Amino acid sequence: MSGPLPRWADVLVIPLINVALAFLVAGGVVALIGENPLAALRVMIEGAFVYPGSLGYTLYYATNFVFTGLAVAVAFHARLFNIGGEGQAAIGGLGVMAVCLTLDPYLPGVLVIPLAILGAALFGGAWAFLPGFLQATRGSHVVITTIMFNFIAAGILVWLLTGPLIRPGQSTPQTRNIAPDATIPTVHEIARALGFEASSSPLNLSILLAAAAAFGVWVLIWRTPFGFRLRTLGESEPAARYAGVPVPSMVVATMVISGALAGLMATNAVLGAQEKLVNNFTAGFGFTGIAVALMGRAHPVGIVMASLLFGALYQGGTELSFAYSTLDRNMVLVLQGLIILFSGALAHMLDGPLSRLFAPRRRLPSTP
Numbered sequence: 001m002s003g004p005l006p007r008w009a010d011v012l013v014i015p016l017i018n019v020a021l022a023f024l025v026a027g028g029v030v031a032l033i034g035e036n037p038l039a040a041l042r043v044m045i046e047g048a049f050v051y052p053g054s055l056g057y058t059l060y061y062a063t064n065f066v067f068t069g070l071a072v073a074v075a076f077h078a079r080l081f082n083i084g085g086e087g088q089a090a091i092g093g094l095g096v097m098a099v100c101l102t103l104d105p106y107l108p109g110v111l112v113i114p115l116a117i118l119g120a121a122l123f124g125g126a127w128a129f130l131p132g133f134l135q136a137t138r139g140s141h142v143v144i145t146t147i148m149f150n151f152i153a154a155g156i157l158v159w160l161l162t163g164p165l166i167r168p169g170q171s172t173p174q175t176r177n178i179a180p181d182a183t184i185p186t187v188h189e190i191a192r193a194l195g196f197e198a199s200s201s202p203l204n205l206s207i208l209l210a211a212a213a214a215f216g217v218w219v220l221i222w223r224t225p226f227g228f229r230l231r232t233l234g235e236s237e238p239a240a241r242y243a244g245v246p247v248p249s250m251v252v253a254t255m256v257i258s259g260a261l262a263g264l265m266a267t268n269a270v271l272g273a274q275e276k277l278v279n280n281f282t283a284g285f286g287f288t289g290i291a292v293a294l295m296g297r298a299h300p301v302g303i304v305m306a307s308l309l310f311g312a313l314y315q316g317g318t319e320l321s322f323a324y325s326t327l328d329r330n331m332v333l334v335l336q337g338l339i340i341l342f343s344g345a346l347a348h349m350l351d352g353p354l355s356r357l358f359a360p361r362r363r364l365p366s367t368p
Contacts, residue, residue, distance in 0.1 A: 124263015
């Protein structure tokens with residue numbers, strides 16, 4: 001007897017199997033190149049978790065993916081596919097700098113930092129507002145509009161960083177540095193201040209904000225009336241309308257929340273790590289967030305786990321390119337593509353066998 005998969009199996013077991021299959025196929029590709037797949041895997045694991053400072057880099061990348069993965073997941077629960085995380089994160093970076101460049105000469109960092117975080121969320125949410133509004137009122141598909149807005153955001157960033165916001169006296173497209181007391185402290189600086197040895201890495205306290213965002217999304221979607229209406233809309237728009245859900249306003253509100261989460265990525269990259277706004281600081285994290293949300297089954301727990309995996313792939317892939325002349329970061333892209341393939345297009349290929357495996361077994365009636 002088979003039935004629907006338990007939620008824990010859908011969130012945990014299926015993604016783990018998909019990752020294992022992706023690594024198996026990637027190992028075959030590495031073997032075809034002429035390298036030992038197990039040795040290459042060991043290099044990636046050590047490069048992501050063992051070498052000095054490697055864990056900090058892995059968690060730094062994972063923090064970015066948590067924000068962008070949550071952004072995609074929130075929209076996905078309303079059956080909206082937000083492809084604009086890259087642009088929303090970029091505009092979120094402008095929100096951070098708008099606050100810092102204006103206020104850090106006059107206010108203490110303890111006031112500037114929360115205002116800058118708020119600026120990142122507001123700017124990211126505002127950038128997602130118009131695609132949501134067009135979807136709700138004009139039927140313009142949010143996939144198309146968010147993709148277009150990515151290009152517009154990139155153009156705005158280049159224009160500002162090569163013109164009004166460029167640091168005086170230089171040609172590199174970047175702003176001046178944020179005041180030291182207005183940046184988010186890094187973990188290794190805190191550890192050293194407490195007397196512990198710690199290798200340098202860009203990991204900063206934005207990771208706590210990412211954890212809070214993951215918990216907040218769980219509460220929002222599964223423990224609030226808004227989340228119930230959002231999930232109802234995602235299951236069936238006609239049913240949502242019949243139940244009295246204001247569909248247009250729900251679409252707009254969902255996109256704004258999604259954009260705000262993507263914009264918060266800038267707190268990690270701009271306010272915590274780089275301490276200034278540079279061109280292309282998003283580095284594709286917004287697009288990778290789509291894969292993170294797919295692999296995590298749009299659940300905050302799954303997204304956190306998927307973010308750790310993709311963070312490890314990013315950092316481990318760097319070490320892989322150092323250790324092998326025949327393998328570079330493109331191999332990591334192949335592995336990411338395979339994970340997306342198994343987590344997306346082939347995500348349900350094992351539902352039947354696993355449903356039978358996890359289905360509750362009925363006890364046969366005893367004979368008299």
